[in-house]
Amino acid sequence: xxxxxxxxxxxxxxxxxxxxxxxxxxxxxxxxxxxxxxxxxxxxxxxxxxxxxxxxxxxxxxxxxxxxxxxxxxxxxxxxxxxxxxxxxxxxxxxxxxxxxxxxxxxxxxxxxxx
Numbered sequence: 001x002x003x004x005x006x007x008x009x010x011x012x013x014x015x016x017x018x019x020x021x022x023x024x025x026x027x028x029x030x031x032x033x034x035x036x037x038x039x040x041x042x043x044x045x046x047x048x049x050x051x052x053x054x055x056x057x058x059x060x061x062x063x064x065x066x067x068x069x070x071x072x073x074x075x076x077x078x079x080x081x082x083x084x085x086x087x088x089x090x091x092x093x094x095x096x097x098x099x100x101x102x103x104x105x106x107x108x109x110x111x112x113x114x115x
Contacts, residue, residue: 040093047096054097054108061107074103074115082114
């Protein structure tokens with residue numbers, strides 16, 4: 001039963017190829033269903049809105065950047081712990097941002113609250 005609970009927590013996982021694996025279990029915990037699909041980016045409108053809002057925040061904070069150590073920590077979280085990370089183009093499939101750039105500015109944060 002612990003394994004099924006763990007599977008329920010991991011609802012999605014993005015592999016290095018950019019595929020999303022959905023894991024679900026039945027009510028009794030006897031079966032696990034796995035479905036793999038290509039990780040999609042948000043719509044262009046959503047990405048434009050995200051970057052427009054993020055740029056406004058960055059301007060207000062005068063584009064202050066985090067230190068190299070903090071930037072590496074943030075990027076490592078994206079690459080190793082986040083189900084939304086797309087390794088094929090180093091992007092977040094939740095917000096559409098390029099993670100190497102987004103992790104550098106102090107005012108910008110993970111849309112999932114991971115950093």
